[in-house]
Amino acid sequence: MRALSGKCWLAGQCWLAGAGWLVLGELNGDYPLPMTRVLSGVQPSGVLHVGNYLGAVKQWAATQAESDAFYCVVDLHALTLDIAPDDLRSRTLETAIGLIAAGLDPDVCTLFVQSHVPEHTELAWLLECTASYGELKRMTQFKDKGAGQESVRASLLTYPVLMAADILLYDADEVPVGDDQRQHIELTRDLAARFNGRYGETFVVPEAAIPKVAARVMDLQNPEKKMSKSTGTPAGTIAITDSADEIVKKVRRSVTDAETDVRYDVASKPGVSNLLEMLSAATGDDPYVLASRYTSYGPLKNDVADALVALLAPVRERINELTADPGEVTAALEKGADKAQAVASVTLRRAREAMGLTQRRIS
Ligand code: AMP
Numbered sequence: 001m002r003a004l005s006g007k008c009w010l011a012g013q014c015w016l017a018g019a020g021w022l023v024l025g026e027l028n029g030d031y032p033l034p035m036t037r038v039l040s041g042v043q044p045s046g047v048l049h050v051g052n053y054l055g056a057v058k059q060w061a062a063t064q065a066e067s068d069a070f071y072c073v074v075d076l077h078a079l080t081l082d083i084a085p086d087d088l089r090s091r092t093l094e095t096a097i098g099l100i101a102a103g104l105d106p107d108v109c110t111l112f113v114q115s116h117v118p119e120h121t122e123l124a125w126l127l128e129c130t131a132s133y134g135e136l137k138r139m140t141q142f143k144d145k146g147a148g149q150e151s152v153r154a155s156l157l158t159y160p161v162l163m164a165a166d167i168l169l170y171d172a173d174e175v176p177v178g179d180d181q182r183q184h185i186e187l188t189r190d191l192a193a194r195f196n197g198r199y200g201e202t203f204v205v206p207e208a209a210i211p212k213v214a215a216r217v218m219d220l221q222n223p224e225k226k227m228s229k230s231t232g233t234p235a236g237t238i239a240i241t242d243s244a245d246e247i248v249k250k251v252r253r254s255v256t257d258a259e260t261d262v263r264y265d266v267a268s269k270p271g272v273s274n275l276l277e278m279l280s281a282a283t284g285d286d287p288y289v290l291a292s293r294y295t296s297y298g299p300l301k302n303d304v305a306d307a308l309v310a311l312l313a314p315v316r317e318r319i320n321e322l323t324a325d326p327g328e329v330t331a332a333l334e335k336g337a338d339k340a341q342a343v344a345s346v347t348l349r350r351a352r353e354a355m356g357l358t359q360r361r362i363s
């Protein structure tokens, strides 16, 4: 939760911005205790997969009602790699549909498209002026995807700063993400603290919220690598739109190892441990306890496939319904962008003023 000193001015700012606050029955001084503010985002760079679902979106849906939650389709982030304009257009809507089908309720949380709120890019520039080249080039994702190549898009280097802007604009207390985003949240915390130290208290320093299991779902064909929309293998990636047959086939063919015993041991049995983590996230049972119930890989694979089919069947059905009539989704996104902008514009103004930028006066 926010530092007490921050709550006072944040309360004022957020009342002005019309953000949702919960009166918890007890008043804390003169103003009500705020709900935890949550923000997270997902790139529209491909179809949502089981890693996105179990590592992130399932938590978003489960906690949206008890927090003041903002979720965005980060279309500007998808431009860090070369994506065809038509693909970006269609995937932005598909991703929003996937999020709603997976349980986000736009009447409960604020769901929006990042580029519909231009404050994100403006704050990203201000934060870039506080970030160093050295810290950005050390980001693991940059090193994996582009370091050393002259032709790599400059935005791949600066992308974590745009992500920091996404988070800091909303005074987010918590950022629910998969394990691969841990380093980016650390950078966000560093940038927020640095800005506050240099220019005065402006941003809330957020915390990462990473699930205990399935925080890094691995590619079924290459369990040393995370399941990914952009770099995964097709046979090793289960999309939330996959049919029951496809899910069963992919799980049955997943790479395990030459042994036969079922143990939860991520380092020496990554394939089997990945299956156990998916089953654990789907059933709520501990992966060590689950492992003790199996003596061979076949029955484990059958149960994982059944659990994923059961989990994803209603999601797929809802995707089909929403895709047939997307008007409801585009209207929700428009409303979401209005709500998001009301909050973001207040924070941006605070940051601009703190840095010494002047306001344009319109008389
Ligand atoms: P992305 O698809 O990279 O935009 O990621 C959207 C969210 O899903 C982020 O919170 C990621 O950390 C999470 N995520 C992506 N891939 C995985 C994975 N293989 N396992 C767990 N979480 C993931």
Ligand code: TRP
Pocket: 039, 040, 041, 042, 043, 074, 077, 162, 163, 166, 167, 175, 177, 181, 184
């Ligand atoms: N970088 C994240 C990813 O690739 C997506 C993202 C962009 C994000 N902005 C964010 C996640 C803000 C959490 C908060 O998965």
